[in-house]
Amino acid sequence: MGAKLLWGLVAVAALYISAPVKAQETIKIAFIDPLSGGGASAGEAGVKTYQFIADQLNAKGGVLGKRIEIVGYDNKLNPQESLIQVQKAIDAGIRIITQGNGSGVAAAITDFVAKYNDRNPGKEVLYLNYAAVDPVLTNEKCNFWHFRFDANSDIKMEALTNYMKPRTNIRKVYLINQDYSFGQAVRVAARKMLAAKRPDIQIVGDELHPLQKITDFAPYVAKIKASGADSIITGNWAQDMALLLKAAADAGLQVDWYTYYAEGIGSPTAIKQTGLNHRVFQVGEGAANEPYAPAQEFEKALRAKYDIALLYPRAVNEMRMLVTAMSEAKSAEPGKVAAKLEGMKFDVFDGGEGFMRADDHQFFQPMYVKSFGDLAANEPFDEEKTGWGWHVVAKVDTADTVLPTVCKMKRPNA
Amino acid sequence: MLELVIISTLNGVQFGMLLFLMASGLTLIFSMMGVLNFAHASFYMLGAFFGFQIARWVGFWPALVIAPTLVGVIGALVERYGLRNVHRHGHVPELLFTFGLAYVIEEVVQMIWGKAPVDFRVPALLDFPAFTVFATNYPAYKLFMLLISAGIFVALFLVLTRSRIGLVVQAALTHPHMVAHLGHNVPLVFMSVFGIGSALAAIAGVIAGPALVTQSNMAGLLGPILFVVVVVGGLGSLAGAFAASLLIGLIQTFAVSVNVSLADIFGFTHFTPSPGSILNDLWTVTLAQIAPILPYLLLVLVLILKPTGLWGTRET
Numbered sequence: 001m002g003a004k005l006l007w008g009l010v011a012v013a014a015l016y017i018s019a020p021v022k023a024q025e026t027i028k029i030a031f032i033d034p035l036s037g038g039g040a041s042a043g044e045a046g047v048k049t050y051q052f053i054a055d056q057l058n059a060k061g062g063v064l065g066k067r068i069e070i071v072g073y074d075n076k077l078n079p080q081e082s083l084i085q086v087q088k089a090i091d092a093g094i095r096i097i098t099q100g101n102g103s104g105v106a107a108a109i110t111d112f113v114a115k116y117n118d119r120n121p122g123k124e125v126l127y128l129n130y131a132a133v134d135p136v137l138t139n140e141k142c143n144f145w146h147f148r149f150d151a152n153s154d155i156k157m158e159a160l161t162n163y164m165k166p167r168t169n170i171r172k173v174y175l176i177n178q179d180y181s182f183g184q185a186v187r188v189a190a191r192k193m194l195a196a197k198r199p200d201i202q203i204v205g206d207e208l209h210p211l212q213k214i215t216d217f218a219p220y221v222a223k224i225k226a227s228g229a230d231s232i233i234t235g236n237w238a239q240d241m242a243l244l245l246k247a248a249a250d251a252g253l254q255v256d257w258y259t260y261y262a263e264g265i266g267s268p269t270a271i272k273q274t275g276l277n278h279r280v281f282q283v284g285e286g287a288a289n290e291p292y293a294p295a296q297e298f299e300k301a302l303r304a305k306y307d308i309a310l311l312y313p314r315a316v317n318e319m320r321m322l323v324t325a326m327s328e329a330k331s332a333e334p335g336k337v338a339a340k341l342e343g344m345k346f347d348v349f350d351g352g353e354g355f356m357r358a359d360d361h362q363f364f365q366p367m368y369v370k371s372f373g374d375l376a377a378n379e380p381f382d383e384e385k386t387g388w389g390w391h392v393v394a395k396v397d398t399a400d401t402v403l404p405t406v407c408k409m410k411r412p413n414a
Numbered sequence: 415m416l417e418l419v420i421i422s423t424l425n426g427v428q429f430g431m432l433l434f435l436m437a438s439g440l441t442l443i444f445s446m447m448g449v450l451n452f453a454h455a456s457f458y459m460l461g462a463f464f465g466f467q468i469a470r471w472v473g474f475w476p477a478l479v480i481a482p483t484l485v486g487v488i489g490a491l492v493e494r495y496g497l498r499n500v501h502r503h504g505h506v507p508e509l510l511f512t513f514g515l516a517y518v519i520e521e522v523v524q525m526i527w528g529k530a531p532v533d534f535r536v537p538a539l540l541d542f543p544a545f546t547v548f549a550t551n552y553p554a555y556k557l558f559m560l561l562i563s564a565g566i567f568v569a570l571f572l573v574l575t576r577s578r579i580g581l582v583v584q585a586a587l588t589h590p591h592m593v594a595h596l597g598h599n600v601p602l603v604f605m606s607v608f609g610i611g612s613a614l615a616a617i618a619g620v621i622a623g624p625a626l627v628t629q630s631n632m633a634g635l636l637g638p639i640l641f642v643v644v645v646v647g648g649l650g651s652l653a654g655a656f657a658a659s660l661l662i663g664l665i666q667t668f669a670v671s672v673n674v675s676l677a678d679i680f681g682f683t684h685f686t687p688s689p690g691s692i693l694n695d696l697w698t699v700t701l702a703q704i705a706p707i708l709p710y711l712l713l714v715l716v717l718i719l720k721p722t723g724l725w726g727t728r729e730t
Contacts, residue, residue: 036529037631044530074529179703209670210706213635215626218425218556219670223702225550226418226671239531239627251421252543252551 026069027062027332029054030089032082032099032109035074038212038239041265042101046130046315047072048306050098053319056298063323064332077101077212079108086112090125095334098318100131100150101238102211103182107134107141114143117412124412126334128322130315133260134181138360142407145334147341147361149318153182153235153260155367155401156283157189160233160258163281163369163394165197170256172204174229176220178240179208186235186260204229212239217247224253231256242266249274257281262372263311263390268383271372278373278391285348286313287370287392289379292351299381309383313349317365321346321356335412354398360407367401369394417548422667424547428556430663431563435618436636437643437655438570439611445587445650446604447497449505452512455637456519457612460485461619462628463527466534474537474624482616489612493605516633524630531629559621566617567656574652583607587650642709646716648726657725662709669705 031050033043047070054068062068073089075082082105086097099109106129117124127146129137133153137146164170175190177183187206194201204227207220214220221244224232232255236244241264245257249270257280262271271280288299288309299310310316325340326332343358354365370390375382382389440454464481465474472480492515500511535541536555543551574580586593586603594600626632643662647654677686677697687693701708716723 036524037629038627040530040629208703213706215632215635216425216429219422219667222418222421222425222550223671225421226415243627250543250551250553250556252546252549 025065026067027064027096027326028069028071028092028094029096029098030073030086030092030094031070032073032075032085032089032097033101034077034212034238035072037076039077039101040238041242042131042238042311043074045265045308045311046100048308049302049310049312049315050319052302052305053316057319057323063326064330066332068319068323075099075105077105079105082109083112086125090116095124095332096126096128096322098128098130098315100129100312100315102180103132103134103137103185104180104211106132106137107181110137110141110143110146113145117145124334126338128318130312130318132182134185136181136185138362139406142360142405142409144361144409144411145338147318147338147356147363149314149321149363151285151365151367151401152362152403153185154189154403155364156260157186157193158403159367159369159394159396159401160281160283161190161193161197162396163283164194164231164258170198170201170231172202172227172229172231174205174207174224174227174232174255175203176205176207176209176224176232176234176236176244178211178236180211183208183211183235186233190233209240214240214243217244218251220244221247221251221253224248224255225251229255231258233258235260237261238264239266242270245270245274245280255279260284263309263383265308265384268372268386268388272384272386272388276372277388278371280372281369281393282372282390283367283369284313285317285365285367286310286350287368287390288381289370289375289389290350290368290392291378295350296380298349303381309381314363314365316349317346317354317363352398357402357405359409360405361409362405364398364401366398367396368392369396417550418671420547421550421552422671423664424552424556424560426664426667427660428560428563428663429667430660431560431567432618432622433639433643433663434567434656434659435563436615436640437647437659438567438652439614440640441644441647441650441652441655442583442587442607443611444644446607447501447508449509449512450641450644451611452509452637453492453515453519454512454611454615455633455640456516457485457489457615458619458622458636459523459630459633460488460519461616462534462623462632463523463532463619464616465620465623466527466532466628469534469537478617478620481620482613485616485619486609486613490605490609492612493608497608498601498604516637520630520633527630529630531627534623534628536624555625559625562617562621566614570614571652639709642713645713645723648723651723651725654723654725658723662712665708665712666705669701669708672701675700 031047033046034040035043050070054070058067073085075085086109109127113125113127129146129148131150133150135152135154138148175187177186241261245267259282262280262282302310321344325337329336329340341356345353345355348354348365352366354363356363370392372390373388375389379389436458443451461481464484465477468477468480500507540555540558542554544554544557545552582598583603586600590600643658647658675698687697
């Protein structure tokens, strides 16, 4: 009797153990980003956003009859650690990787993926980059398995400086950026483009500080103040942006800010505290208050579920394009999906058409410059309960964002 | 310029005093154990997280008292039931014990509060500019941090040098056997020193939590600087720790605002390395860019030139 029961249990257990067969019915995507340390606020918002997008897609039946599953990996914003996490994801059978925060990390991953795919034909991995914007990744270091859904740093700076060009109140600009590939790309582009568009503007400071390590920006703010700058250009993101704005708020620094990521968590609160009504600008591929019904519906649902704003409309584009490519290819095989993604034209999250340039795998899409402050009557979304929100001040059409590339794309078997 | 100097001095002194709150406990514990306590910055982090949690429940001011008390008790227990047992086996096990403890505390903090920063706010009572220097506001909370740290420094100094307890502690640190023979309970003294040292670090944690960032890597960010302070000041020397804290606080703040590079200093030689070479990088890097490594440079120099530290009496 006892033995029978035991065998029965073993049989039941065996059933459960063979359950992973079910796992084949999901398509797993590894989300590799900082989930701890100074970049965590960006990474956490990212993983929630991807989760939300996956849930929405699954509610519509997933793709190829399978569910999409997001698996989060903490890379601690460290290139070496990222490669360990990529390897872990690959070992777990995941063949699609998405990463965004940190161009240093992105450079390491794109190299790794290229080498891995060369050495493991038939087991290729696809790398979808949603936020690492160092231009190098789609130029000198471009690679067939890497696709970038965010506008690169030069495209953003082009839009930002075009907006700055007619603003004659800008006389003295201070550059403050993070000391790594992306921060350096921002400062180089800013200097070059300002010199061409507004040679009268004086650059009174050009700062590089350690990435996501500084907990008090007061010394930097004191220096900015002493420089007499009236405007700041910065590519800072996550904690580096929030704390810089916070230190500026504490010191009462009254300047205009031209930024890449001032909508990150903590920043809106600091801007409101300083009272910089419509004096902080950000360039990006979307805006919550842009009157486009499908986007606003999404925004409302995301805020209701996670209480975060959509920081990454590009992530929605990425996932929707991925699903489209898989359906068209009738396969989740990275090589076939990549072939469909190349050159794909797609209606983007905030309306308008974008396209994935086959030459370098850079996605081009309409860009917006927006400012943070009092809301107009038809603008429903405020940020972090400040009562202030983002207001679009300039829109750039897809065609006007296209920049040349030096990429010579090497395709497998070509 | 004057404005920059005044604001940087205030910022530097304030950061230095915060460092001192932690370094004072660390240096006392070093005198006692004979090894560095790697887990000291973890008690600072525990202080910040306890402070955050208690402030949520009962407000910031009770938290300022309760959190350090709790951490002090934890510190005392760690000494009583952990270190004291390991002590018998010599210095290396002690070192390893504190090293492991630091990891355990970090993991526990991540399990409870997560890896992302928590929203620890400055209390509303202190959320205003205290005064304005030229056109720059100085936040009241920073002034509060400065005053608390200074107050504790004075109190600690008086207790250690003027009171009977302080004399026993000082004696026990250097001549434990003699003090024991005189009838004092030396293990109790050690446990109290460890507990109070941890509590001081926790106070630093509670007051730094809202101003800096309360997150699970805060111990890792500050820990290495603490060792620099203690070694530069001279292991076991309270006065040394005080001076070194201020020195490092000021160096870090001022270095950020100085844009001088070797190229500027030696500009008169008209020497220009070829662009893109390593020499060119070294030549043009500014003091502001290398600000974060200056304390470690100081550490190396002190160890080479005066291994006892600036005020210390024994070899490190």
